[in-house]
Amino acid sequence: MDLASPSTNPTYSSPAITSPTTATATTATTTLATTTSPSSTPSRYENQKRRDWNTFCQYLRNHRPPLSLPMCSGAHVLEFLRYLDQFGKTKVHNQTCPFFGLPNPPAPCPCPLRQAWGSLDALIGRLRAAYEEHGGRPEGNPFGAKAVRIYLREVRDFQAKARGVSYEKKRKRPKPRVTATPPQPAPAPAESSAG
Secondary structure: OOOOOOOOOOOOOOOOOOOHHHHHHHHHHHHHHHHOOOOOOOOHHHHHHHHHHHHHHHHHHHOOOOOOHHHOOHHHHHHHHHHHHHHOOEEOOOOOOOOOOOOOOOOOOOOOEEOOHHHHHHHHHHHHHHHHHOOOOHHHOHHHOHHHHHHHHHHHHHHHHHHOOOOOOOOOOOOOOOOOOOOOOOOOOOOOOOO
């Protein structure tokens, strides 16, 4: 899910969460990041995580009143997720829509486009990791708040009903067991009779 296109959104310096214990860790991480060789390119995941983090920090700066990262709570994360729905590309049918529950509706309808549950779930995972990389403490991580987990579960369940899509986890099939068979004795060579 590309929330921030590099051509339209400049890269912002991410605000570090400052506390006496994390200040040295943040400095060490920054120093380590700048001393790594430029030939190693970040993975797609790392690039997406950085873009998502920049987008969230921009959202906090544009919030009225502006929010600092340490003041951010699970409620602000929920506001952010609802804000992102306006950029969604997944048709989610209302309960009054005649196509509610149909995976492939036969005609267009006026139901809204939303962010797909899978995209939101992956986004929260990346932001949760980025928060801790920028000095946040795991126990104070707003992306791991109970309200956020409940919201994601409700979005998943509603979208499953509305779109007729199952989000059930696929059960892993047990691998067939390979049993070691004892080696068979080689057949005795047939004796030829010389008559």
